[in-house]
Amino acid sequence: xxxxxxxxxxxxxxxxxxxxxxxxxxxxxxxxxxxxxxxxxxxxxxxxxxxxxxxxxxxxxxxxxxxxxxxxxxxxxxxxxxxxxxxxxxxxxxxxxxxxxxxxxxxxxxxxxxxxxxxxxxxxxxxxxxxxxxxxxxxxxxxxxxxxxxxxxxxxxxxxxxxxxxxxxxxxxxxxxxxxxxxxxxxxxxxxx
Numbered sequence: 001x002x003x004x005x006x007x008x009x010x011x012x013x014x015x016x017x018x019x020x021x022x023x024x025x026x027x028x029x030x031x032x033x034x035x036x037x038x039x040x041x042x043x044x045x046x047x048x049x050x051x052x053x054x055x056x057x058x059x060x061x062x063x064x065x066x067x068x069x070x071x072x073x074x075x076x077x078x079x080x081x082x083x084x085x086x087x088x089x090x091x092x093x094x095x096x097x098x099x100x101x102x103x104x105x106x107x108x109x110x111x112x113x114x115x116x117x118x119x120x121x122x123x124x125x126x127x128x129x130x131x132x133x134x135x136x137x138x139x140x141x142x143x144x145x146x147x148x149x150x151x152x153x154x155x156x157x158x159x160x161x162x163x164x165x166x167x168x169x170x171x172x173x174x175x176x177x178x179x180x181x182x183x184x185x186x187x188x189x190x191x192x193x
Contacts, residue, residue: 014045018054030061049078056088068092083109083116090122094129094164102126117143117151121158128164137168144175153179 024033059067072089093102120143127136
């Protein structure tokens with residue numbers, strides 16, 4: 001038994017509880033997932049990033065965006081350069097209708113990671129939600145030119161399907177047609193962000 005385990009945790013280390021919770025979420029049973037996490041009684045273990053992420057997953061399934069945002073804020077304190085935390089925080093804030101806060105928090109992380117493609121895309125989406133479409137278009141233009149257009153096709157396809165960017169669809173479709181004409185419709189670089 002390691003020092004983070006609590007004997008009241010039913011002899012299971014917190015990692016096993018997190019794995020069990022993940023399994024329950026895969027089965028879409030958030031009650032059992034949360035029950036597994038609630039069995040972690042050690043305060044030290046409950047504050048671990050893995051446990052916090054697992055709780056955030058439960059709240060996300062429940063669409064409790066305020067709770068997801070709270071957990072992401074705590075995770076950002078522990079792991080400030082973990083881009084996924086910032087992306088999840090942004091999504092939770094957008095779903096909560098906290099658009100200005102979502103925008104401000106993205107600007108905060110972009111100071112440290114100014115050319116991160118996923119962050120730039122989420123900034124464009126957030127600007128679209130704020131109905132700042134001209135600014136969103138500029139951000140997309142910056143994103144599409146990163147690393148000689150490496151991310152253009154992937155994020156262009158996403159932008160065409162994102163509701164917050166709907167007012168830009170005409171310009172985005174024109175860009176898509178231009179790219180297809182230049183490349184003969186060949187697939188571009190695949191990106192896993």
